[in-house]
Amino acid sequence: xxxxxxxxxxxxxxxxxxxxxxxxxxxxxxxxxxxxxxxxxxxxxxxxxxxxxxxxxxxxxxxxxxxxxxxxxxxxxxxxxxxxxxxxxxxxxxxxxxxxxxxxxxxxxxxxxxxxxxxxxxxxxxxxxxxxxxxxxxxxxxxxxxxxxxxxxxxxxxxxxxxxxxxxxxxxxxxxxxxxxxxxxxxxxxxxxxxxxxxxxxxxxxxxxxxxxxxxxxxxxxxxxxxxxxxxxxxxxxxxxxxxxxxxxxxxxxxxxxxxxxxxxxxxxxxxxxxxxxxxxxxxxxxxxxxxxxxxxxxxxxxxxxxxxxxxxxxxxxxxxxxxxxxxxxxxxxxxxxxxxxxxxxxxxxxxxxxxxxxxxxxxxxxxxxxxxxxxxxxxxxxxxxxxxxxxxxxxxxxxxxxxxxxxxxxxxxxxxxxxxxxxxxxxxxxxxxxxxxxxxxxxxxxxxxxxxxxxxxxxxxxxxxxxxxxxxxxxxxxx
Numbered sequence: 001x002x003x004x005x006x007x008x009x010x011x012x013x014x015x016x017x018x019x020x021x022x023x024x025x026x027x028x029x030x031x032x033x034x035x036x037x038x039x040x041x042x043x044x045x046x047x048x049x050x051x052x053x054x055x056x057x058x059x060x061x062x063x064x065x066x067x068x069x070x071x072x073x074x075x076x077x078x079x080x081x082x083x084x085x086x087x088x089x090x091x092x093x094x095x096x097x098x099x100x101x102x103x104x105x106x107x108x109x110x111x112x113x114x115x116x117x118x119x120x121x122x123x124x125x126x127x128x129x130x131x132x133x134x135x136x137x138x139x140x141x142x143x144x145x146x147x148x149x150x151x152x153x154x155x156x157x158x159x160x161x162x163x164x165x166x167x168x169x170x171x172x173x174x175x176x177x178x179x180x181x182x183x184x185x186x187x188x189x190x191x192x193x194x195x196x197x198x199x200x201x202x203x204x205x206x207x208x209x210x211x212x213x214x215x216x217x218x219x220x221x222x223x224x225x226x227x228x229x230x231x232x233x234x235x236x237x238x239x240x241x242x243x244x245x246x247x248x249x250x251x252x253x254x255x256x257x258x259x260x261x262x263x264x265x266x267x268x269x270x271x272x273x274x275x276x277x278x279x280x281x282x283x284x285x286x287x288x289x290x291x292x293x294x295x296x297x298x299x300x301x302x303x304x305x306x307x308x309x310x311x312x313x314x315x316x317x318x319x320x321x322x323x324x325x326x327x328x329x330x331x332x333x334x335x336x337x338x339x340x341x342x343x344x345x346x347x348x349x350x351x352x353x354x355x356x357x358x359x360x361x362x363x364x365x366x367x368x369x370x371x372x373x374x375x376x377x378x379x380x381x382x383x384x385x386x387x388x389x390x391x392x393x394x395x396x397x398x399x400x401x402x403x404x405x406x407x408x409x410x411x412x413x414x415x416x417x418x419x420x421x422x423x424x425x426x427x428x429x430x431x432x433x434x435x436x437x438x439x440x441x442x443x444x445x446x447x448x449x450x451x452x453x454x455x456x457x458x459x460x461x462x463x464x465x466x467x468x469x470x471x472x473x474x475x476x477x478x479x480x
Contacts, residue, residue, distance in 0.1 A: 002045075002068055002069050002071075002072030003044040006041075006044030007045045007046075007047050007107055007114075009044075010044060012042070012107075012113070012114075012115060013038055013041070013042060013115065014034075015031050015033055015034055015115075015121075016031075016032045017030055017032065017340055018030040018031075018032060023344075024303050024345075025304075027187065027188040027189050027264075028188065028192065029095070029189060029190070029192055033118070033122060033125070034118055034122065036122075039118070039122045040071060040072060040074070042114065042115045042118065042119060043067075043069070043071035043114075045107065046065055046068035046069070048069065049065070049106050052064065052065050053106060053330040054116060056104065056330075057100045057101045057102075057103060057105075057330060058100065058104075058455070059100070059453065059455045059456045059459045060086045060455055060462070061086055062087055062101065062116075063086060064114075064116055066079075066082045067079040067080075067082040067123060068114065068119065070082060071119060077127075077130075080126070080127040080132055083120060086479070088156070088157045088161070088458060088461075088462065089153065089199060089458060090120050090121070090123065091121065091124045091195050091199075092153060092182060092195065092454055092458075093117075093454060093458070094118075094120045094121025094122075094124060094125075095121060095191045096190055096191050096454055097454060097455045098337075098453065099117040100455075101116045101117070102116050102117060103330070103333060104330035105330075106330075108325075108330075109325050109329055111322075135203075135205035135206045136164050136206060137164075137205065137206055138163065138164055138166040138206070138207070142165070142167050142472070143168075144167045144231070145167070145170070145229045145231075146162050146167050146168070146170070146229060146230065146468060146472075147169075147170050147172060147216075147225050147229040147231070147232045148162075148169060148172065148232075149216050149225075149234050149236055149413065150172070150236035150445075151171050151172075151178035151179060151180050151210075151235075152179065152181050152235060152236075152445060153180070153181070153182060153457040153458050154235040154237075154444045154445025154446070154447075154457040154458065154460050154461035155180065155233070155236075155444075155445070155461060156171075156179075156199065157458045157461030157462050157465070158233055158462070158465045158468075159171045159203065159461075159465075160203050160208065161461070161465035161466070161469075161478055162469065163206045163207040163208045165469055165476070165477060165478060167468075167469070167472070168209075169207065169208045169209065170208075170211055171210050171211065172211045172216055173210070173211070173213075173214070174214065174218075174219075175212065176212050176213055177212060177269075177271075178196065178200060178210055179193065179196040180237055181454070184258075184265050185258055185262065185265075185294070185297075186261075187300060187301055189300060189304070190297070193265075193269060215412060215413075216412070216413050217411075217412030217413035217416045217417070218412045221416065222413065222416045222417050223416075226440060226441070230440065230472055231440045231471065231472060232441045232442070233434075233441075233442045233464055233465075234419075234427060234436070234441065234442065234444070234447050235447060236408055236413065236445075236447050237408065237445060237447055238405040238447060238450055238451045238452075239409045240406050240407050240408065240425075241403070242401075244354060246357065247355075247356040248356050248364070251357050251362060251363065251364040252277070252359075252363050252364060253363060253396070253397060253398050254364055254399045255401065256400070257297075257400045257402035258294070259275060259279060260279045260301070260400050261294070261297055261301060263279055264305070280305055281301070281302035282306040283306060283307070283308055284307055284308055284396075284397035284398045285307070285308050285309045285398070286298075286310045286397070286398045286400065287310075287312075287313060287367060287394060287399045287400070288302070288311070288313070289312075289354060289399060289401050289403060290312075290401065290402030291312060291313075291314030291350070292404065294402040295400075295402035296312075296339040296341045296342060297341065297402075298312075298400045299312055299342060299344070300340070300341030300344060302400075303344045303346070308397075309347070310345065310346040311394065311396075312342075313348075313350075313354070313369070314350045314352065315351070315352065315372070315384070316351070316374070317350055319336045319337075320334070320335055320336065322335060323335040351371055351373060352372070353370050353371075353372045353384065353386065354368070355367075355370055355391070357399065364396060364397060364398070364399060365395070365397070366394055366395045367394045369391065369394055370386050370390055371386075371387045371390035371392075372384045372387060373385055373387060404451055405446070405450075405451040406424070406425060406451075407421075407424055408426065410425075414427065417436075417438055419436040419437050419441060420436065424450055426448055426449065427448050428448075429442070429443045429448050431463070432467070433467050433471075434463065434468070435467070442464055442467060442468055442471075443464070444460040444461050444463070444464035445457040445460045445461060462478070463480065465478055466478040
């Protein structure tokens with residue numbers, strides 16, 4: 001372990017933010033990193049537990065105690081190697097992961113977990129700065145060709161792993177550039193896109209071929225792909241948003257959150273916004289329906305666009321300020337989470353259901369709302385019950401639906417392949433073989449497991465790559 005008494009000697013210290021009045025004027029990242037000396041002291045707090053719960057709390061099973069010890073010993077390059085051994089893109093997770101590893105940290109029992117996420121980000125940022133991140137080129141080629149469909153974190157991770165063991169990998173993307181949710185869903189103020197671009201350059205050097213503006217099942221048939229390639233991996237994500245089917249849903253001014261976020265990311269990148277309707281929050285009273293990360297991203301983006309007001313609504317009850325450690329630790333707890341965007345000036349309200357959208361001449365003017373509570377029946381099932389005489393109206397010029405995603409889009413790719421789906425509409429495959437019901441077709445990421453985290457997508461992409469390699473070669477040297 002780093003320092004035997006480190007967790008006693010040093011208090012938890014995490015990254016800070018630039019002042020609100022400064023950061024809302026731009027779309028760049030605004031997290032203020034810790035100094036190297038601060039990172040050293042924070043790594044010294046790691047207890048190197050006999051059972052490293054953080055390791056299991058992390059979906060990619062990062063070797064957290066190992067690289068904490070290496071950082072405490074000032075061995076940054078070796079720490080980077082340990083970090084990369086389980087995670088292809090720690091600069092992504094070091095910025096946008098909710099850090100379930102910290103929830104699992106033994107020191108979280110006293111609410112002072114090791115600042116794992118900040119240490120992870122510091123390691124990879126230092127690695128890029130020092131030039132330690134270089135292509136890992138396979139010098140022996142297998143002669144096998146693999147098509148990866150969808151360039152989100154699962155597709156990127158899968159492609160990189162397969163290329164590194166000598167397969168010829170083509171990564172297909174229907175958009176004009178790559179990254180999926182990382183590129184078009186996550187705002188630039190949380191993760192700037194040059195981070196994706198430099199990884200793509202590394203992957204090109206490793207042999208990955210990037211093919212943009214090509215939607216498989218629409219522009220190119222799946223039959224052609226299966227004829228030209230030895231294997232196909234579906235990594236298209238979960239893209240069908242959950243709708244709110246209440247009166248007034250078709251009013252101008254009610255939009256899906258991802259349409260709104262993608263448009264802004266395209267503006268920042270200098271891309272054309274080709275959607276039929278431009279969605280902007282400037283000068284408007286904005287209501288975001290949905291209390292998760294996507295809703296929070298809509299809040300921060302709306303504020304930067306100059307919204308007159310921003311209100312975020314959640315149908316579920318307000319979570320407790322603090323979890324009961326005896327019941328939750330080391331698992332991910334249900335607790336109130338306040339993002340940097342919430343701190344920029346949004347109102348939040350819980351246990352609120354939308355009854356209808358109201359409008360004038362086809363244009364949204366507000367919402368009819370009612371308060372609710374959740375009651376449990378004798379079978380332990382919860383259901384929402386509206387509270388009488390609690391109806392109220394909220395003015396709105398723009399409503400953004402951020403209630404999550406239900407399953408992949410079937411049109412084109414999945415319809416043409418006719419792969420088996422599970423009861424939720426995701427592509428059916430297990431967590432060992434990642435094989436679909438079609439021969440030589442595999443699936444990974446949100447398209448298989450449903451809406452999830454970037455870190456889970458990376459994990460699935462890595463594991464699917466091993467499964468594909470084993471399928472093609474009879475064995476695999478890729479990590480599980």
